[in-house]
Amino acid sequence: MSVKSATVDTASNPAGTAAPAEAPLTPRLSEGGASEPLFGSGWLLGSLYLAVSVLVGLLVLIPLVALLYGSLRNAAPGMPGEWTLANWAALASPGIAGTFATTIGIGIAASILSAVFGTAIALIVHRTDFRGGRVVTALVSLSFFLPSFILAMAWIIIGSPGGLINGIFEDVLGLEGWKVDVYTITGIIFVMVLHQIPFVYLAMAGPIIGMDATFEEAARAAGGSPLAVLRRVTLPLLSFSLTSSLVLSFVLSIEQFAIPALMGIPGHVTVLATQLYLLVRFPPPDYGLASAIGLALSALTGIAIWLQRRIARKGRLTVTTGKAGRLTTISLGRWRFAANLLCWGYLALALIIPIIILTYVSVLKYFTANPLEGAYTLRNYVFLFDSGATLRSFWNTLIVSGLGALGGVVLAAFISYYTLRQRPPGYRTLDFTASLPFGMPGVVLGLGLLWAYAYLPLPIYGTLMILIIAFVTRFLAYATETIGGRLVQIDKSLEEAAWTAGATRIQGIGRILVPLALPSLRGAYFLLFMAFFREISSAVLLYTASSNVLSTSIWSFFEQANWGLASSLSLTSMIVVLAFMYGLMLITGGHRSAKT
Amino acid sequence: MGIKVSSLVKIYGSTTIVHGISFNVEDGEFVTLLGPSGCGKTTTLRCIAGLERTDGGVIEIDGKVVSDPQQGIFVAPHERSLGMVFQSYAIWPHMTVAQNVAFPLEVRGEKNSRETVAWALDVVGLKALAGRQPSELSGGQQQRVALARAIAGRPKVLLFDEPLSNLDARLRDRTRAEISRIQKELAIPAVYVTHDQAEALSMSDRIIVMDAGHIVEEGLPRTLYRRPMRRFTADFIGAANFLTVVHRDQAWFAPDGSVVQLDHVEPGEPGEKREAVLRAESMSLCAKGDPAAAGLNALHGKVANLQYMGPHIEYSIDISGVLLNALCKEEFERGADVLVTFRPQDIHLLPRP
Numbered sequence: 001m002s003v004k005s006a007t008v009d010t011a012s013n014p015a016g017t018a019a020p021a022e023a024p025l026t027p028r029l030s031e032g033g034a035s036e037p038l039f040g041s042g043w044l045l046g047s048l049y050l051a052v053s054v055l056v057g058l059l060v061l062i063p064l065v066a067l068l069y070g071s072l073r074n075a076a077p078g079m080p081g082e083w084t085l086a087n088w089a090a091l092a093s094p095g096i097a098g099t100f101a102t103t104i105g106i107g108i109a110a111s112i113l114s115a116v117f118g119t120a121i122a123l124i125v126h127r128t129d130f131r132g133g134r135v136v137t138a139l140v141s142l143s144f145f146l147p148s149f150i151l152a153m154a155w156i157i158i159g160s161p162g163g164l165i166n167g168i169f170e171d172v173l174g175l176e177g178w179k180v181d182v183y184t185i186t187g188i189i190f191v192m193v194l195h196q197i198p199f200v201y202l203a204m205a206g207p208i209i210g211m212d213a214t215f216e217e218a219a220r221a222a223g224g225s226p227l228a229v230l231r232r233v234t235l236p237l238l239s240f241s242l243t244s245s246l247v248l249s250f251v252l253s254i255e256q257f258a259i260p261a262l263m264g265i266p267g268h269v270t271v272l273a274t275q276l277y278l279l280v281r282f283p284p285p286d287y288g289l290a291s292a293i294g295l296a297l298s299a300l301t302g303i304a305i306w307l308q309r310r311i312a313r314k315g316r317l318t319v320t321t322g323k324a325g326r327l328t329t330i331s332l333g334r335w336r337f338a339a340n341l342l343c344w345g346y347l348a349l350a351l352i353i354p355i356i357i358l359t360y361v362s363v364l365k366y367f368t369a370n371p372l373e374g375a376y377t378l379r380n381y382v383f384l385f386d387s388g389a390t391l392r393s394f395w396n397t398l399i400v401s402g403l404g405a406l407g408g409v410v411l412a413a414f415i416s417y418y419t420l421r422q423r424p425p426g427y428r429t430l431d432f433t434a435s436l437p438f439g440m441p442g443v444v445l446g447l448g449l450l451w452a453y454a455y456l457p458l459p460i461y462g463t464l465m466i467l468i469i470a471f472v473t474r475f476l477a478y479a480t481e482t483i484g485g486r487l488v489q490i491d492k493s494l495e496e497a498a499w500t501a502g503a504t505r506i507q508g509i510g511r512i513l514v515p516l517a518l519p520s521l522r523g524a525y526f527l528l529f530m531a532f533f534r535e536i537s538s539a540v541l542l543y544t545a546s547s548n549v550l551s552t553s554i555w556s557f558f559e560q561a562n563w564g565l566a567s568s569l570s571l572t573s574m575i576v577v578l579a580f581m582y583g584l585m586l587i588t589g590g591h592r593s594a595k596t
Numbered sequence: 597m598g599i600k601v602s603s604l605v606k607i608y609g610s611t612t613i614v615h616g617i618s619f620n621v622e623d624g625e626f627v628t629l630l631g632p633s634g635c636g637k638t639t640t641l642r643c644i645a646g647l648e649r650t651d652g653g654v655i656e657i658d659g660k661v662v663s664d665p666q667q668g669i670f671v672a673p674h675e676r677s678l679g680m681v682f683q684s685y686a687i688w689p690h691m692t693v694a695q696n697v698a699f700p701l702e703v704r705g706e707k708n709s710r711e712t713v714a715w716a717l718d719v720v721g722l723k724a725l726a727g728r729q730p731s732e733l734s735g736g737q738q739q740r741v742a743l744a745r746a747i748a749g750r751p752k753v754l755l756f757d758e759p760l761s762n763l764d765a766r767l768r769d770r771t772r773a774e775i776s777r778i779q780k781e782l783a784i785p786a787v788y789v790t791h792d793q794a795e796a797l798s799m800s801d802r803i804i805v806m807d808a809g810h811i812v813e814e815g816l817p818r819t820l821y822r823r824p825m826r827r828f829t830a831d832f833i834g835a836a837n838f839l840t841v842v843h844r845d846q847a848w849f850a851p852d853g854s855v856v857q858l859d860h861v862e863p864g865e866p867g868e869k870r871e872a873v874l875r876a877e878s879m880s881l882c883a884k885g886d887p888a889a890a891g892l893n894a895l896h897g898k899v900a901n902l903q904y905m906g907p908h909i910e911y912s913i914d915i916s917g918v919l920l921n922a923l924c925k926e927e928f929e930r931g932a933d934v935l936v937t938f939r940p941q942d943i944h945l946l947p948r949p
Binding site for chain 2: 491493494496497498499500501502503504507511512515516
């Protein structure tokens with residue numbers, strides 16, 4: 001099972017959430033308190049609790065049990081076969097063991113580099129007299145939403161053996177023997193780091209801004225120079241947050257699928273997630289071994305998450321006081337150049353250059369490294385609107401992301417309400433179950449669902465429904481974390497005051513709780529919407545021609561080596577999705593938020 | 597009618613918070629539950645409100661049983677006709693002042709709440725702020741909105757959970773008087789929870805002193821202050837000095853050997869020891885031989901320490917090895933030999949335990 005270890009308290013973690021990693025680990029209500037009295041419409045809330053628990057149980061346990069079953073069978077899903085332990089034994093074979101080592105190696109390297117650069121950018125932007133911090137923050141947040149597979153595509157176009165850089169070396173500059181190749185471990189780590197720096201940045205910005213200023217003031221008063229204070233006080237104080245985002249970054253690295261798949265498969269660099277994919281996708285398929293690998297990978301991420309949560313909980317107690325003091329600004333002095341180089345260099349590599357390259361490739365008739373020799377065309381864009389299949393993937397994405405995210409938020413809101421507010425018997429089990437998928441890599445979840453719906457009489461394989469199920473399950477913890485973080489901030493007495501004023505429980509929820517939690521509900525919706533839109537890893541084993549969403553369409557274009565179409569669709573879909581979100585934000589009044 | 601609490605028990609996990617306490621609150625009476633934090637006073641109040649389920653005992657409001665676990669009776673808070681003021685005020689931040697105050701009327705389905713809201717806001721003196729957002733109000737104003745909201749629904753009982761503890765001292769004094777006035781006007785029973793003795797003494801018709809889930813003693817503010825029955829009460833309500841006095845030759849003797857005169861005859865066995873309560877603020881100091889001591893109790897002591905406080909001086913006086921705390925106006929140096937004087941009615945012997 002994946003996150004077996006996190007049994008104690010299971011507020012799952014916000015790996016990809018836009019909120020800083022520290023914040024959502026909010027203090028729970030007093031442990032000793034019994035559950036609140038049920039009254040008024042209690043039966044309604046009671047039966048809803050039952051329904052929510054069963055639904056979450058099914059969502060989470062079906063793929064898990066299916067995987068476990070699959071790992072013990074010697075045949076493909078739905079085929080007659082026998083029980084076997086051979087799949088588990090095969091994990092120890094030199095090939096798989098080597099894959100384990102590669103996965104962990106890439107994970108360690110990528111997470112350390114991401115943590116170092118992400119924290120450095122956060123410190124530069126929020127603690128120094130760096131100019132343009134607002135722009136950097138906005139752009140880093142934007143690159144947070146750039147899907148990993150689009151980033152990987154851009155860098156393949158730039159740095160693969162037949163890509164731009166090599167083209168410039170050979171055709172333009174005539175340099176022989178100079179070669180760049182991103183289909184390597186280094187290339188994979190490079191793109192992973194680019195992809196994860198925004199995550200570390202967002203996770204660290206909160207603690208860096210929210211740090212109690214008196215710690216530093218005391219150090220200054222004791223005679224420490226600004227740099228000495230940074231080194232001796234600030235960084236040690238941040239070490240818990242830093243370690244916590246380091247571990248989460250490690251989890252993201254080892255469960256990352258798109259980057260190692262696009263860059264590693266051509267270059268014969270195999271990690272666990274891609275090994276699983278190859279075993280299922282290419283003949284002769286070995287579903288049993290793939291399942292065993294998936295469970296082993298889940299165990300790895302589960303342990304890391306459990307570790308991270310212990311660290312984060314400890315850290316929360318020591319550093320943040322919630323007092324917003326004025327932190328002294330560190331003067332960059334002669335380091336200004338280096339700071340600019342780091343921040344703008346990062347944005348150039350992770351956002352600006354990839355977008356420019358994708359734009360360039362999308363208007364080329366034939367790929368060439370020399371823009372002066374290019375034959376330009378808009379046919380890639382015209383094709384998108386002429387092709388029924390592509391248009392359908394737009395609609396499918398709107399259905400999956402738009403409606404699926406709505407369903408996810410409603411489910412998460414109920415889960416948060418029961419686990420944080422009402423706490424009926426068994427709420428801890430619900431909390432734990434809902435947090436389990438967080439430790440499950442997307443491609444593993446996809447495989448689990450593949451197994452499960454090969455047996456279950458529900459004919460949803462190859463439909464949008466199975467994608468929605470996969471995405472909601474995978475990102476449920478993001479939503480419960482966002483909503484729960486807000487719910488615990490809403491003082492209990494606000495609801496109690498409504499009851500004593502004559503409101504029933506339902507009235508209290510409708511009139512007090514929901515309006516006050518609305519910003520977090522809206523935030524969770526946008527978070528899920530974006531997560532669903534850019535999700536590829538859990539969809540890659542589940543989509544079919546009729547259930548293509550944007551991410552899978554781009555993926556297939558790229559797999560067919562059609563860089564032009566993949567680029568034009570990437571750009572178009574990002575613009576459409578951002579516009580859609582912006583419109584939605586205007587309609588729902590996301591620019592205003594309620595005060596407490 | 598009022599409120600009737602009998603043998604109330606509340607248990608959290610394996611800890612009993614309230615040990616079967618009983619008390620009544622008459623119509624129009626203002627009763628304060630006073631005690632240190634963790635004594636069970638807030639839990640008791642929340643049980644009356646229905647915010648906690650009780651584990652034993654019966655609670656009646658206005659003649660109707662609202663909680664009796666043995667009979668399986670539990671009336672939800674919204675059906676108990678309450679007005680409650682919370683320590684955090686619990687003003688809903690997404691509603692205006694008027695919407696906050698109108699809420700109890702609205703949820704009961706009253707269509708024409710405007711007049712009542714205006715009345716309630718008028719009572720607390722906030723009529724002009726009806727359209728404001730809570731975030732634009734000061735702490736004291738929020739507190740009064742909470743009060744207006746509590747009375748707007750014409751409740752049968754008023755409950756207060758340390759409503760003044762977040763206010764600064766000056767505002768607290770003003771609001772204290774206001775709450776008393778409003779409660780008297782409405783003439784409904786009120787239960788007030790606090791750990792602040794000044795609040796309890798100044799507002800209550802009756803004080804119930806609680807400790808560790810039990811009622812220690814109850815009575816009029818004046819009685820509890822001047823004639824407490826228990827050492828805990830004396831100590832908690834106004835810091836008291838305790839002197840051990842000994843009965844000998846039909847009289848009670850202080851540690852320094854002088855006779856203690858009481859305002860009544862207190863019989864005792866020869867050699868019997870009792871604890872006497874002596875308030876710091878009821879003592880005066882004078883030099884030995886000062887005629888001012890005539891007719892008063894006078895103990896011989898030495899100034900062990902002193903702190904200048906402004907309106908008075910806080911002395912620590914050594915009476916044959918027992919330290920007395922005294923708040924006096926007279927000025928003496930450290931080490932001075934003094935007489936500590938007090939009237940016979942200012943010393944009180946605790947009853948035998």
